[in-house]
Amino acid sequence: MKRLEIQSNKSVLKVSQKPKYNIVSVVDLHVLLQDKNMRCKLPVSWCQWRFLKTNPGILNLDFSSYRIVATRNLYSETKKWPAKYDSETRIELEKFWNPKIQEQNKARQKFDLKSDKEKYYVLSMFPYPSGKLHMGHVRVYTLSDCMARYHRLKGKQVIHPMGWDAFGLPAENAAIERGEMPDKWTKSNIESMRKQLEELHCSFDWDRELSTCDPSYYKWSQFIFLKMYEAGLVYQREGLVNWDPIDQTVLANEQIDDQGHSWRSGAKVEKKYLRQWYIKTTAYSKSLSDGLKELNPEYWRDIISLQRNWIGKCTGTRLDFELKNGDETMTDPLTVFTDHPEALYGVSHIALSPDHRFNDPKYYTSTDTSQGQNKSADRLLTIEAVHPITGDVIPMIISNSQEEDEIIEAYLGIPSLSQHDLECAQKFGFTFKEVIDSDGNIINSDQFSGLTKNQAFQEVCNYAKEKGFGGQLTSAKLKDWLISRQRYWGTPIPMIHCPKCQIVPVPHEELPVKLPKLESLTKKGLSPLTQATEWLSVKCPRCGGDATRETDTMDTFVDSSWYFLRYLDHSNCSLPFDREVANQLMPVDLYIGGKEHATLHMFFARFFNHFLCDAGYLSHREPFTNLLVQGMVLGQSYRVKETGQYLKPEEIGFSNPKSPVEKSTGKPLIKEWEKMSKSKYNGVDPQEIIDEYGVSATRMTIVYNVAPKSDRRWSNTEFRGVLNWKGRIWSLVTMVLKNYNKVDTAYQDIDEWNRKIKEVRNIHLAEINYNFETTFMISVAITAMQQLTEYLRSVPKEVAVNSDIFLQTLAEVIIMISPISPSFANELWEGYRNTITFCSTCDMNQLVQEQTWPELDEDCNMILNVKCNNKMVFDTTVPYSILNTLSKDEAQQISQRHPVYKKYFDVHTVKSVHLTVKTDYKATIDYHIPTIEEEVIKKLNKKRKKK
Known part of the structure; x- marks a missing residue:
């Protein structure tokens, strides 16, 4: 006690x-x-x-x-420097600097489009405003803020905006549960999260803030949608949806549990066809696939693979066929993918998969003798297709025997190219033409006759595009984007249904089509917007007759596919953005976000950008230069091995920490690192972390010790290393402030110490620069800062306080810490600049965020790694002045002067030499020497050749 x-x-x-x-x-x-x-x-x-x-x-x-x-125990308040960086100092520091950091962020100079400074656009994926930050948010927004602050110190004009992906199902569900409208709930959440981000010291450009649920934003989502419609990229067609038969409403996939039941009513979900709106993303398959070649594989490697897999191989095209059932022309055409548009004149039939909606007895012909007998047999349908060029009727069958590499719903039967199609045509008595001769040229195909297959492929596709029935190069795998949502809280689709004129787009001058106010939202019904009877009724813009508005809203991916462009010109009332502004500030230099968005969001954002480029609104086809895909923040979960039930922390017994058990039953548990989730009881509240450790330590810990691309296993024990390092920096500054101008200047080895400090400074600065600038590995940069700190601590105080290069380097360490931990760096700098009155590379009259990032000395040496067969042998140095232009011959000459070279390489024959230079960082020369195994294989090959 x-x-x-x-x-x-x-x-x-x-x-x-x-x-x-x-x-x-x-x-x-x-x-x-x-x-x-x-x-x-x-x-x-x-x-x-x-x-x-x-x-x-x-x-x-x-x-x-x-x-x-x-x-009071803080220098900024008392002008007395506390000797220790203890908990009392930490708390006072946070309390003093938190409001000042926010003031600094707001007072930052506005972006000047006329400035000749280099621009840098760092963008973090904007959040859904749930009302509360989670640890994933803390990680991604700390990363983006570190990069923004770094590039400001580099003298660039930085664009670092923030906004809100505010539409979507969660807000609508919350509104239904709370009995309030989603706009009120969303606005409250935005205000709460904005405050949290400010308290996290994120230096966002709040003057660029936008929200996708604001009519001033979604007006332009509707505008772009109409531009796509005008370009022939938007259509309406019947599509499958998830239908709740009890609530009589459409469900999103995330509203269905693992057993296929609705999470609201518990009903077994059914599949139902409803008319849906689509955007023809398949028309941009080839463009999007080719665009991947423009991306830097060093940063995009995994994403390029995901994107290529999503798009598929662009080996064919999609063609639209009008359908007839007897004398009736059906509403929707049938879209069929084919690898062989050149053989379009040789189509004998169209085969549909057994899963197709037309596999229904009401569409079977009376002559189909297999009906009701053999379910695996092919079935002839009453529905027929119309050849898009000749107008001839093409029979259609349900095929249970079609062999295809990829699962497709419809397939063109071409007997000239397939034995299976030939047998099928003969079986049903279908007529067909031979369209390819023995030389591989096209015959019996009107204007395409006489062309080679490759020529005809291109010409038929061009003709299809000209006539509007397809023709764009695409894959069998990719499907068009279904954007219809039978929801209230989303961007209204700006279309009107007129009994006379059919589908009519809303005129541009009438945008935005605003969401109407509803008295309440209910769970039941096809679309909540059908309740807004006054809003629903409208005059047709074409004929002036009575008409109704479209009641579907857009997929929220539409809103998030172009927000990075609106940030640049968010107050423009005439256009989504000014073309000249976008061309000057695009592309995004660094895009940061979770790996879970690397497929769909990236695909849709790239699609929008490619379209806007073709439409003349942009000159940059690819929207993002560099991509930093952030790993997840994982928490430790515990579930009962027998039942799989997740347990709360208080339900777990840790009498044996290595083998935790369920406290009430003693049953063994499975311990795992998983994505943080309320249902798994493994989440961590960022506010609790910040309350306990402070913003400064939280920011530094979230980017410390783990690569941004890797998943982070969150543990509070990580704070120990961060606080220890901060304590060492503090004690180093304390030593200087205590002894500056008080220690004898006579120290016999000071020149040698200066040389060593300068060398160490430049080596570590190159490492820090490279990992901030090129790899975005802030964790590695922090490690280099720690190593530099430890070296400075080893310098005798008699040298430290009398060495200009030491004092400069310590000042630079404080500056380099400031992007990661602004409040900590600000306090260090206040004490330092009021004591150390001169530093050749710093302006001691300015705050730390007004300094410039340190630069490498022109006369310094950089590292040259020397390898043999990709294994490190030794390293030497190369003058920085020639590093970036270093030739292979120069690198060889430098490495050969090293004493180890002769011992290692003179006894071997060098087969080849490979040089890699990393700008402003280091070079690596790799000597390839044949191994014993290679020599044996070479001799055996020579013997075989002689025989």
């Missing part, structure tokens, strides 16, 4: 208390309890204060009338 002495103005009481200390988070902030009349003052520690608050009877005081007055 520890005796705590608590003084009041009346008496001295002795209280027995056993404090609970956490080795990292212990808070020992000395405070004054002061009443409102400035009378009774009680000097107590923070731990004692918490004890007294929970035990008010000890002093017989009403603590509601008391407030905390912190004892």
Whole structure:
């Protein structure tokens, strides 16, 4: 037990208390309890204060009338430097600098389009405004803020915007549950999350803020949609949806549980055909596939693979066939993928898969003798297709025997190219033409006759595009984008249904089509917008007759596929963005976001950008130069091995930490690292972390020790390393401030120390620069900063306080820390610049964020790694002045001067030499020496050739 002495103005009481200390988070902030009349003052520690608050009877005081007055212990307030970076200093530092960092962020100079400074556009994927940040948010927005602050220090004009992906199903569901409209709920959440991001010290350009649910934003989503419609890329067709038969409503995939039941009603979900809106993304398959070649594979490798897999191989085209059922022309055409448009004149039939909607007895012909007998047999249908060029009728069958590499719904039967198609045509008595002669040229195909297959392939596709029935190069795998959602909280689709004119687009001057206000939202019904009867009724823009609005809203991916362009010109009332502004500021230099968005979101965003480029709104086809795909933040989960049930922390027994059990039953548990989730009870509230450790330590820890692309296993033990390093930096600055101008300047080895400090400084600065600038590995940059800090700590104080290069390097360390930990760096800098009055590379009259990022010395040396068969042998140095232009011959000459070279390489024959130069960082020369195995194989090959 520890005796705590608590003084009041009346008496001295002795209280027995056993404090609970956490080795990292212990808070020992000395405070004054002061009443409102400035009378009774009680000097107590923070731990004692918490004890007294929970035990008010000890002093017989009403603590509601008391407030905390912190004892000042911070240089920025007292001009006295605290010797230790303890919990008291940390808390005071955060309290003092938090509002000032936010003020600094707001006061930053506005972006000047006329400036000759280099621009840098760093973009983090905008969040859905759930109302509360999670650890994944903390990670991605700290990463983007570190990069933005780094490039500002590099002298660039940085674009670092933030907005809200505000439409979507969660807001609508929350509104239904709470009995309020989603706009109110969303607005409240945005305000809450904006405040949290500001408190996280994120230096976003809040003057560019946007929200996708704002009519001033979704007006332009509707505008782009109409431009796509005008370009022939938007159509309406019947498509399958998830249907809840009890609630009589359409469900999104995420509203269906693993057993196929609705999460609302519990009903077994059915598949139902409804008319849906589609965007013809398949028309851009080849463009999007080719665009991947423009991307840097070093940063995009995994994403390029995901995108190529999503798009598929562009080996054919999609063609639209009009359908007839007897004398009736059906509403929707049939779209068929084919690898052989050149053989279009040789089609004998169209085969549909057994899963196709036309596999229905009502469409079977009466002559289909296999009906009801052999379910695996092919079936002839009453529906027929119309040849898009000749107008001839093409029979259609349901094929149970068609062999295809990829699962497709419809297939062109061409007997000239397939034995199976020939047998099928003969079986049903279908007529057909031979369209390819023995030389591989096209015959019996009107204007395409006489062409080679490759020529005819291209010409038929061109003709199809000209006549509007397909022709764009695409894959069998990719499908068009279904954007219809039978929801309220989304962008209204700007189309009108007229009995006379059919589908009519809303005129551009009438945009936006705003969401109407509804009295309430209900679970039941096809679309909530059908309730807005006044909004629903409209005059047809074409004929002036009575018409109705489209009641579907757009997939939220539409809104998030172009937001990075609106940021650049968010107040433009005439266009989505100004072309000249976009051409000047695009592409995005660095895009940061979760790997879960690497397929769909990236595909749709690239599609939008390619379309807008073709439409004349942009000159850059690819929207993003560099991509940093951030890994997830994982939490440790515990579930019962027998049942799979996840347990809350208080339900787990840790008597044997290596083998935790369910506390109530003793059953063994499975311990895993999984994505943080409420349902798995493994989430961590960022606010609790920040309250305990502070913003500065939280920011540094989330980017520390783990590569951004890797998943991070979150543990509070990571704070130990960060706080230890910060403590070492603090003690280093303390040493300088304490001894500056007070230690004898005579030190015999100071010149040699200066040389070493300069060398170490440049080697580590090159490492830090490379990992900020090129790899975005902030974790590696931090490691280099730690190594540089440790080296500076090894320098004798007599040298340190009298060495300009030491004082400069320490100042630069503070500057380099500032993008990661702004408040910590600000306090260090205040003490440093008010004591060290001169530094050749810094402006000591300016704040730390107004400094410039340190540069490599022109006369320094960089590392040249020397390898043999890709294995490290030794390293030497190369002058920085020639590094970036280093030739293979120069690298060989430098490496050959090293004493190890002769010992290692002179006894071998060098077969080849490969040189790699990383700009402003280092070079690697790799000597290839044949191995014993290679020599044996070479001799055996020579013997074989002689035989």
